Amino acid sequence: MIYFCTFAKKKENLRAYNYLHFIHHSFFMSTHTTLARIPDSSLPRIVIVGGGFGGLQLAKSLHNVAAQVVLLDKINYHTFQPLLYQVATSGLESSSIVAPFRKLFGSQKNFYFRLAEVQQVHPEKNELTTSIGAIRYDYLIIATGATTNYYGMADIEKYAVPMKSLNDAILLRNHILESFEAALQVESHEKTNSYMDFVVVGGGPTGVEVAGALSELRSHVFPQDYKELDLFHMDIHLIEASPRLLNGMSDEAGNNALKYLKQMGVEVKLNTGVKSYDGETVTLSTGETIKAKTLVWGAGVKGSPLNGLKTESIVRGNRIKVDEYNKVAGHDNIFAVGDVACMQTAETPNGHPMVAQPAMQQGVNLANNLKKMIRKETNLRPFKYFDMGGMATVGRNKAVADIFGFKFGGFMAWAVWLFVHLMSLVGFKNRFFVFINWLSSYFSYDKSNRLIIKK
Amino acid sequence: MIYFCTFAKKKENLRAYNYLHFIHHSFFMSTHTTLARIPDSSLPRIVIVGGGFGGLQLAKSLHNVAAQVVLLDKINYHTFQPLLYQVATSGLESSSIVAPFRKLFGSQKNFYFRLAEVQQVHPEKNELTTSIGAIRYDYLIIATGATTNYYGMADIEKYAVPMKSLNDAILLRNHILESFEAALQVESHEKTNSYMDFVVVGGGPTGVEVAGALSELRSHVFPQDYKELDLFHMDIHLIEASPRLLNGMSDEAGNNALKYLKQMGVEVKLNTGVKSYDGETVTLSTGETIKAKTLVWGAGVKGSPLNGLKTESIVRGNRIKVDEYNKVAGHDNIFAVGDVACMQTAETPNGHPMVAQPAMQQGVNLANNLKKMIRKETNLRPFKYFDMGGMATVGRNKAVADIFGFKFGGFMAWAVWLFVHLMSLVGFKNRFFVFINWLSSYFSYDKSNRLIIKK
Numbered sequence: 001m002i003y004f005c006t007f008a009k010k011k012e013n014l015r016a017y018n019y020l021h022f023i024h025h026s027f028f029m030s031t032h033t034t035l036a037r038i039p040d041s042s043l044p045r046i047v048i049v050g051g052g053f054g055g056l057q058l059a060k061s062l063h064n065v066a067a068q069v070v071l072l073d074k075i076n077y078h079t080f081q082p083l084l085y086q087v088a089t090s091g092l093e094s095s096s097i098v099a100p101f102r103k104l105f106g107s108q109k110n111f112y113f114r115l116a117e118v119q120q121v122h123p124e125k126n127e128l129t130t131s132i133g134a135i136r137y138d139y140l141i142i143a144t145g146a147t148t149n150y151y152g153m154a155d156i157e158k159y160a161v162p163m164k165s166l167n168d169a170i171l172l173r174n175h176i177l178e179s180f181e182a183a184l185q186v187e188s189h190e191k192t193n194s195y196m197d198f199v200v201v202g203g204g205p206t207g208v209e210v211a212g213a214l215s216e217l218r219s220h221v222f223p224q225d226y227k228e229l230d231l232f233h234m235d236i237h238l239i240e241a242s243p244r245l246l247n248g249m250s251d252e253a254g255n256n257a258l259k260y261l262k263q264m265g266v267e268v269k270l271n272t273g274v275k276s277y278d279g280e281t282v283t284l285s286t287g288e289t290i291k292a293k294t295l296v297w298g299a300g301v302k303g304s305p306l307n308g309l310k311t312e313s314i315v316r317g318n319r320i321k322v323d324e325y326n327k328v329a330g331h332d333n334i335f336a337v338g339d340v341a342c343m344q345t346a347e348t349p350n351g352h353p354m355v356a357q358p359a360m361q362q363g364v365n366l367a368n369n370l371k372k373m374i375r376k377e378t379n380l381r382p383f384k385y386f387d388m389g390g391m392a393t394v395g396r397n398k399a400v401a402d403i404f405g406f407k408f409g410g411f412m413a414w415a416v417w418l419f420v421h422l423m424s425l426v427g428f429k430n431r432f433f434v435f436i437n438w439l440s441s442y443f444s445y446d447k448s449n450r451l452i453i454k455k
Numbered sequence: 456m457i458y459f460c461t462f463a464k465k466k467e468n469l470r471a472y473n474y475l476h477f478i479h480h481s482f483f484m485s486t487h488t489t490l491a492r493i494p495d496s497s498l499p500r501i502v503i504v505g506g507g508f509g510g511l512q513l514a515k516s517l518h519n520v521a522a523q524v525v526l527l528d529k530i531n532y533h534t535f536q537p538l539l540y541q542v543a544t545s546g547l548e549s550s551s552i553v554a555p556f557r558k559l560f561g562s563q564k565n566f567y568f569r570l571a572e573v574q575q576v577h578p579e580k581n582e583l584t585t586s587i588g589a590i591r592y593d594y595l596i597i598a599t600g601a602t603t604n605y606y607g608m609a610d611i612e613k614y615a616v617p618m619k620s621l622n623d624a625i626l627l628r629n630h631i632l633e634s635f636e637a638a639l640q641v642e643s644h645e646k647t648n649s650y651m652d653f654v655v656v657g658g659g660p661t662g663v664e665v666a667g668a669l670s671e672l673r674s675h676v677f678p679q680d681y682k683e684l685d686l687f688h689m690d691i692h693l694i695e696a697s698p699r700l701l702n703g704m705s706d707e708a709g710n711n712a713l714k715y716l717k718q719m720g721v722e723v724k725l726n727t728g729v730k731s732y733d734g735e736t737v738t739l740s741t742g743e744t745i746k747a748k749t750l751v752w753g754a755g756v757k758g759s760p761l762n763g764l765k766t767e768s769i770v771r772g773n774r775i776k777v778d779e780y781n782k783v784a785g786h787d788n789i790f791a792v793g794d795v796a797c798m799q800t801a802e803t804p805n806g807h808p809m810v811a812q813p814a815m816q817q818g819v820n821l822a823n824n825l826k827k828m829i830r831k832e833t834n835l836r837p838f839k840y841f842d843m844g845g846m847a848t849v850g851r852n853k854a855v856a857d858i859f860g861f862k863f864g865g866f867m868a869w870a871v872w873l874f875v876h877l878m879s880l881v882g883f884k885n886r887f888f889v890f891i892n893w894l895s896s897y898f899s900y901d902k903s904n905r906l907i908i909k910k
Binding site: 037038039075076077093094095096098100102103106107112114115132133166167170177178181184185187224225226228427429432433436437440446448449450451452453454 | 494562587622625882905
């Protein structure tokens with residue numbers, strides 16, 4: 001108690017003393033060591049790498065397990081990726097689609113978070129090399145998700161804006177707004193136009209939603225913001241290599257999305273790829289060129305596995321091959337869930353779609369299996385994916401949905417989309433703030449977070 | 456109308472056509488040129504540099520004047536500085552204390568915003584050199600505000616965290632949270648402590664409010680977030696060179712603030728200056744040293760005038776000498792308002808306090824005088840400062856206020872502080888979101904925006 005006395009004397013204040021006395025007891029007791037590494041324990045240690053949908057769900061589902069649950073992530077918050085595009089297009093503030101891990105797990109006694117980047121896994125000694133030193137594990141779960149796939153095109157990687165992280169979204173928002181500020185400064189029509197023209201690559205949900213949101217900025221927000229510009233010259237191009245949009249969904253969904261985008265004045269090019277981009281000119285597979293200062297890249301993702309796994313466990317799309325229990329091929333106590341995991345079954349020869357649902361469902365199933373493993377039970381349950389369907393929104397009152405086999409669009413799909421995304425958001429305050437944002441935007445036609453925030 | 460037809464053809468879509476037809480007409484007409492510089496006009500041009508409290512109020516008050524009102528700022532939003540400290544301490548999201556200029560002035564016909572940094576004023580040719588080229592003015596209003604004053608101490612400037620802009624606040628928030636994450640990694644008590652100890656320099660409102668907010672993080676948030684750390688070792692020091700806190704306010708206010716801070720376990724050192732800081736160790740004027748990884752600098756500001764003004768017009772504190780009409784000494788059509796303006800009167804020999812009130816009142820008065828000048832009227836009204844008093848908050852239910860001569864503290868002052876700041880916020884949505892934030896924080900004792908957001 002030596003600290004205690006010195007501290008109290010130092011404070012020379014009774015109330016401070018009492019209050020700190022309380023603090024001291026309640027927390028000195030709760031930890032075996034005042035040093036700050038993960039406390040040693042007789043309990044098995046489950047280390048989860050990555051706090052996306054899969055890792056988060058897994059950690060939550062382990063709340064009642066007699067184990068140390070350690071979550072490692074290189075950022076300190078969970079990101080609700082489906083709404084990133086609304087941050088990028090000034091519809092939502094970044095803070096309302098993220099939630100700090102320590103806040104989410106504040107009350108979970110067996111949980112430890114560490115802000116760390118994992119450099120390498122050493123299966124032979126059950127240890128990770130990380131930016132904060134070596135971390136031992138009994139069970140390792142890789143939930144590192146996916147990263148943008150540029151398919152080896154260095155120029156695209158250099159000049160395009162991706163849409164995978166909160167930083168990407170803020171970067172794109174800055175880029176869009178700065179382009180319009182810049183458009184006010186240049187003297188030639190051609191230059192002005194190239195600042196006002198946007199090329200979105202990839203006809204998946206991200207591409208469709210970004211293109212739609214840009215069109216709403218053009219019709220409802222920028223005319224007011226940039227009176228001196230002739231918005232007549234703002235072109236939005238959506239480029240998709242395949243013959244249709246939203247390949248993950250039904251033909252009806254793809255066709256409706258296409259119809260809505262055309263109604264909103266987006267120029268959609270199907271069966272068209274991107275050959276090159278130098279920051280000024282986009283060259284398409286058709287040979288056609290488009291002058292645009294902004295190219296948004298939503299054309300693909302690939303798994304981002306850890307270094308140190310057996311080579312045979314990395315398969316197509318840079319994903320990790322796992323069995324029906326999410327166990328990594330060739331390892332006994334290493335598992336993978338979510339986008340990075342590729343579970344090749346009869347129904348899913350190329351693994352599950354790289355979206356939130358399979359990740360979260362795998363998290364729950366793996367949590368139950370880990371409980372059994374720790375209790376030395378053998379009746380593990382194989383993963384069964386329950387596909388609830390997919391949704392994408394294009395604009396106000398315009399969305400497409402395939403849910404439980406029902407295919408529908410328009411206002412109904414849009415309402416369902418809003419409701420489902422609102423309910424899926426982490427944290428009541430986030431749900432409330434996003435709801436208010438959407439409500440006010442719906443009636444005001446405004447997107448109010450038009451901030452260029454940068455160092 | 457050549458664009459129009461090609462465009463319609465290009466879109467090949469009737470609804471897009473119609474809607475763009477509408478856009479085209481409503482906006483093509485509203486501007487004389489499709490080129491994007493500030494339109495030429497026979498109206499006099501009033502150029503305002505800086506969109507802080509003074510510049511914003513001035514531009515708003517000029518809404519009904521037959522002139523071009525041009526606002527230049529190097530960021531695209533107005534910042535409500537009094538609440539920066541709550542962003543820095545995770546209490547508020549950054550987006551709720553800022554408002555994009557273009558949103559604020561969307562409906563003001565005579566208003567033009569340009570994202571630009573002003574490099575130099577050329578009074579002889581009524582022109583500014585800026586990052587976006589030369590800009591002509593008939594009347595120039597300098598509202599460039601103040602910047603952090605390190606009093607020439609290079610080491611402080613290098614290692615300390617200032618509290619003047621939104622970026623500063625986000626930087627400080629990152630710094631505080633990263634320090635605690637780092638505290639979890641180091642092995643020696645001494646190191647751990649230096650990450651958990653904070654030195655706040657300057658006993659003005661900023662310093663008092665930051666120190667108070669840090670104490671609330673210590674008592675209500677970090678115990679939950681950092682179970683493995685012994686918060687008993689988190690020290691908060693507030694260093695003030697003068698014999699009392701809150702020099703701008705009454706003795707009662709200063710004494711109450713001191714009392715509250717001590718109750719909250721903040722170690723306040725009066726009559727003490729800071730000699731040096733190397734990022735690890737703070738050396739005080741008393742010779743005492745404190746090991747701390749974080750030093751928050753709220754010890755002073757200085758004016759940030761423009762280059763190119765007559766030397767005699769720059770006075771004490773790097774401010775611009777103005778007469779009772781806010782006209783800059785030695786210039787006829789150049790004015791200064793707010794922190795950067797130093798109006799030396801009998802009551803204010805050193806100019807007005809560098810806070811929001813005088814800035815906004817000067818903005819209103821100058822706007823009225825400019826209207827008269829444009830109408831060639833001579834009955835200009837000299838500026839009279841109406842001091843409503845001052846306020847500072849220390850913690851929940853703990854604030855001090857001197858309002859209209861009444862001096863009071865505690866819950867009452869705190870409630871008034873909340874109300875006044877809420878009402879002064881720009882934009883209804885901001886007010887609403889801040890209100891909800893404060894409400895939920897009050898009952899949950901939580902500060903929910905604990906995000907480390909960085910490139």
